[in-house]
Amino acid sequence: MSIDWQTTPAAIWRRHRNALRAVKQIDPVRLDQLLEVDRQKQQLVTNTERFLRGQPANNALLWGARGTGKSSLIKAILNTYFDQGLRIVEVDRDDLxxxxxxxxxxxxxxxxxIIFSDDLSFERGEGTYKALKSVMEGSIESPPENIKVYATSNRRHLMPEYMKDNQQAEVVDGELHPGEAIEEQVSLSDRFGLWLSFYxxxxxxxxxxxxxLFPQVEDRxxxxxxAIRFALGKGGRSGRAAQHFYNAYSDYFG
Structure with a gap:
């Protein structure tokens, strides 16, 4: 079944169907609800607006700590710019x-x-990322003008990094030359012109x-x-932990 993109904001690739499945209900998160990520928000907004205007824009890699708003930021971008013709297609790493x-x-x-791949990472020797490279940089055919890739990852270079990789580096005529393993790591993430780090x-x-999340509570x-005790139990502080705290305690402070 073909997708009516006029009314459909997003679609997900389903391997067993060998087709895209329309997504009608998107997480309604808005940009103004995302706090403590103003720098990342502004850069991604600027890049997306350039893309929508047909100006040069970059593929974007949002990397860093879990639960800090990487995926939510991309959803909020879609909700903000749907009326200007922006659509998202989510593709799992294994389906690239x-x-x-x-x-x-x-x-x-x-x-x-926007081709969206969440929690993107690869193990050494995997070849599925090659399809991603061709979409971002083209092959014999130029990359499509109406498509960009936005990916999230906990890894800056999308691949595991080992101490032994650094030991393969050499100094030649006073210049540092990374080993092949590091070159492979950097070659993929380097295709993303916009790196946004989340801590x-x-x-x-x-x-x-x-x-x-609790604007009505007087006993701060x-x-x-x-909230601090809850975060300690979760093992870390993040926007996701704050949302989980709200889900658990909204009745308590109601």
Missing amino acids: LYLPEIVDDLRDLDYRF PFNQEAYLHVVDA EELHRL
């Missing part, structure tokens, strides 16, 4: 080998598409998000005490 066929079906449509929240940032001391 189908990416050339997916792109063939999108490149001539009158919409701007773990400190306590002040975490409590700022908690306060925004009790709220913060419970």
Whole structure:
């Protein structure tokens, strides 16, 4: 079944169907709800607006600590710019080998598409990332003008990094030459022209998000005490931990 992109904001590739499945209900997160990521937000907004205007824009890699808003930022971008023709196609890492066929079906449509791959990473020796490279940089055919790749990852270079890789580096005529393993790591992530780094929240940032989720609570001391204890149980402070705290304690402070 073909997708009506006029009313459909996003689609997900389903391997067993060998087709895209339309997604009608998107997480309604808005840009103004994402706190403590102003720098990342502004850069991705600027890049996306250039893309929508048909100006030069970059593929984007959002990397860093878990739960800090990487995926939510991309969803918020879609909600903000859907009316301007932005659409998203989500493709799982294991399905990237189908990416050339997916792109063939999108490149001539009158919409701007973001290929979204969440929690992207590869193990050494995997070859599925080659399809991703061809979409971003082209092969014998130029990359499509109406498609960009936005990916999230916990790894800056998308591949595992080992101490032995650094030991393969050599100094030749005073210049440092990385080993082949490092070259392979960097060659993939380097295709992304925009790198946005996300770091773990400190306590002040975490409590700022908690306060925004509980604007009606007067006893801030009790709220913060419970929120800090909750974060300790979760093993870290993040926007996701704050949301989970809200889910657990919204009735308590209701």
